[in-house]
Amino acid sequence: MALVFRPNRIMALSVLALLVLGGATILAARSYEQRLDSVRHTVDVQRKLMVVLSDLQDAETGQRGYLLTGKDIYLSPYRAARDQVAIDVAELEKLVADNPEQVRAVDALRPLMRTKFEELDATVALRRQGRDSEALDIIRRDQGLRTMDELRSQLAGMSARETVLLRERIAASRRLSYGLFASLAVLVGAAFAVVLLWLGHARRDARALERAHLAEVDANARLRQEAAERESAEGQVRQLQKMEAVGQLTGGIAHDFNNMLAVIIGNIELARRHSDDAVRLDRRLLAAQDASVRAATLTKRLLAFSRRQALEPRSIDVNGLVAGMSDMLLRTLGETIRIETVLAGGLWRTFADPAQVESAVLNLVVNARDAMPEGGRLTIETANTYLDDDYAALHPEAVAGQYVMVSVTDTGHGMSPDVAAQAFEPFFTTKGPGLGTGLGLSQIYGFAKQTGGHARIYSEPGAGTSVKLYLPRDYAVGRAEPVEALAAEPAPGSPDRLIVVVEDEDSLRRVSVESLRSLGYTVRHAPDGETALRLIEELGSVDLLFTDIVMPGMTGRQLADAAALLRPDLKVLYTTGYTRNAVVHNGVVDPGVALLPKPFTVEQLAAKVAQALH
Template identity: 50%
Template sequence: MVLGGLFLALLTLLWAARLLNQAWSRSYRVEVEQRALALRLRTSLDSLSQGVAVFGPDRRLTNWNECFRVLLDLPKAMVRLGTAYSAFVEHTAEAGRPALESEDQIRAASGDARGIVVYERVRGDEHHLELRRTPMPVGGFVLTVSNMTKRAQAEGVLREAQKMQAIGQLTGGIAHDFNNLLQVILGNLEFVRAKLTGDDRMQQRIERAAWAAQRGAALTGQLLAFARKQPLAPAAIDLAATMPDLMPLLRRTLGEHIEVRYVESAGLWPAMADPAQLESAVLNLALNARDAMPGGGRLTIELANKVIDHEYARHHAEVTPGDYTMVAVSDTGHGMTREVAARVFEPFFTTKLDGKGTGLGLAMVFGFVKQSGGHVKIYSEPGEGTTVKLYLPRAVGSAAAPVRTGTPVELPRGSATILIVEDEAAVREIACAILTDLGYRVLEAADGEEGLRVFGGNAPAIDLLLTDVVLPGRIRGRELSERILALRPEVKVVFMSGYTENSIVHHGRLDDGVRLISKPFRRDQLAVQVAAALGVPAQAAPATAENVIELLPRRGA
């Protein structure tokens, strides 16, 4: 019996040991599985591009990933198990940090266990964050932080595009008619001035009226430039050869109280831009710099090669990585605050006194550079000065030699036959009068259909077609020129318009071989453009600062 009891006890112990071993094995497997699961969850959490943090019912940190710390710019020592949520609130309340909800706000919303709270914050480095607080059924909550910077940038680009479209439609709608009116005013004033001699007082009044008309045309042009609707004729520019020629003009324009310095880097790349518009942009920046230094100062123009990398382009809207030629204009003026600098490129925004500026100069510069495929960056500190950097795309190939033209000493004349097609009778009349006065034989038509009929009756005699781009009816200016050239390829063509449309301008650039004179044009501009198209040379005087339109006419002019 005793042996039987011992044997039974031994069997029982062996069976119990086996059960314990099985239980331990199961427990070990479960523990291994839980560890693997925890590792997978930790890996998954750390792989998220969002920051995630879990706070228990006592609002203390229980789980988190690295992205949570990075996005909220938290010190590593703070992000540890058991850190109170209030510590994060206090830390992020500092200036330049994305402030979290306060504990009072969380308590106020704790009645709704299903209530998800979403809010946005902007870090001091302009990173846009979206924070989402999701309550847990057992108490506590999950805080998710998402980096929305790219979305904010995309929305900014979309808003900018919509603004450009709206301004472009508005400007284009009024530019054609407004410039036609200015053309009639300016053309008749110049025609009368050329005939009126001996009356200096009357000449002075005509000069002032002509200045006002040119100023109106400049304002329309600046609006078109900001809306990126101006026609550009980009070419490879050797800035090392052209920019030094601009220095004497700048010194005369800015005055003796402004010191002008020029700095150039060796091996400068050619830039792809419209030479005339680039010169106008630099002059606009220089004039703004002069106004920022009423007591005198220093203006520095610097040229250098720059490479914009993907990292920089990623943080700036409408910027393409690549090689650029930089033109930097710096002054030692009063500078600007960050808020003012953020708005300087907006049309009609100005900090100058009433009557001292239109707020379109920098907007024109911005639109021109963007339309050229470049980038503009402004740096300014109150009391320290301002630097505006223009990044122009690097041109492929060598740059052509700069050609500067001024007002001819004597306007070129001719005897060729010119067909003028213009729907505005007053504009057509003044163009006919100017060209007739220069010796040309002139035929005229009011639209494309009439232009074809007039050409059909005088085809052998017509040497040049001067047509508006925007014509009423089925036949526009471009189609009219194509039909005439199909009949007589040797006929020269000059387009005129107060607002160019896509028929001769694509992607903001004039089509190759297109000659365009923008309304309102002066008598000498029309004479030179027609003579150039016909191959008649014109003797020109040295170029001057006539393309700088002053804010007020000169005294005694």
């Protein structure tokens, strides 16, 4: 509530009077401070007078001690006092320079002190020469006593004059302090009167403010209590949701893996029973292989959702990637769905894994196809997009910045808000049993986040769905790389190519060795890094080192570094089932590193080996 004041002539005169009184008070305060300085000066003079007298007495005490004992230890305070008194008298002269009478008194002190020290020096000198009686004769003459009395008298006179000055200055300071206090009292009284005038207008508002403050305090207390209760309840809900999510994820994984393992185990057992029937044997093995590939795909999607997959990003043109997928997309969609592409001109490049971008687009297209069983229209659009701070505030998982946007929009049945909110969750699907794993969108979401991007779903029941994938803009200049054909047919192997396979798991090592030999390569193998190093040294010429990364003792990265010292031109292809290791950091494969994630097919092995040898 604003306070309203109505200034008038009385108020203006009151303020003017306050200013005049304030100025007078400041002048009085300055004068009072000057008087206090003069009082402190007088005290300093008196203190210095006592110091000079103390110096003289110390010198005389040292001289007497030496005359009585003959010990040199008494000469030290004597000499120190004799030297110090000259310094103190000079300082005293500076202190009383503003008082002519005291200056004359200081001038009268000097010959007396000179006479006194001549007597002291003479007695000390005679004592040092062993002429004790002559030294005592000088003392018995009482000349030194009379000189010392005159010095005391002179110093006492100076102290008395300073005492008179001190009383006068204290009295003057007291008078000024009374005036200052009176001025302050008048100033305070005037200020109080002015404040009373102002308070007359403000009192009503102050009461209202106080009532509002009390109401606010009470409301804040209730809000804090409610917030504490809500936070406790939310914590319990979050824990329940976490346990429910873990249970859902675990149940989904167990369900899908059990199904796939059942297929694999059942087909292998049937294959063993029908080993004499080549056609049935081949059919069972193909079924087992298909289930194994689906299990491998499931683990890759789980890694993608958890942002643990090994990415191989490069600078890519998304328009070129989408255009290159046109034939595959047409085959995927069929004839009942019309596809449109709206590719932005001047599209920025993005730094991402092209295989994962292609997989994400393909997943979105398949989802869109399944949402339009009776046909429809599918639109793939690209654009340069800027997500501002307001958008980031509304979507905490997003970071403000420039992005390359890829959207896939369908005219299907759409999703309700509740369904759309869960669409990115793993194992969540609206498809019937056996028609989907519920990991496609969660894989896309995990890939977008791991790449530093963002994913959003926009959907309305009956109006279709649009999924937008935001990939961070690549600001680097000059690192544009062509997108390789991901399904290119690798060149056949050659017996002239020697590959060393290193794998600590015996069964997996045997499979890798037999697969490479079936591709036409010459293969030698080792169960660990130390054995592999000795083998490489014995062989002399090796074209490729195909090594697991996580092994007991020497890791694959350590083996490759050691082998490079023996064979600097040796090419290396790593393999691993664990994404956090020596060649993958923050989910990205180190530059210049060739990596084949486990599990892999013979075709994938052939392609990667050919690429590494190229």
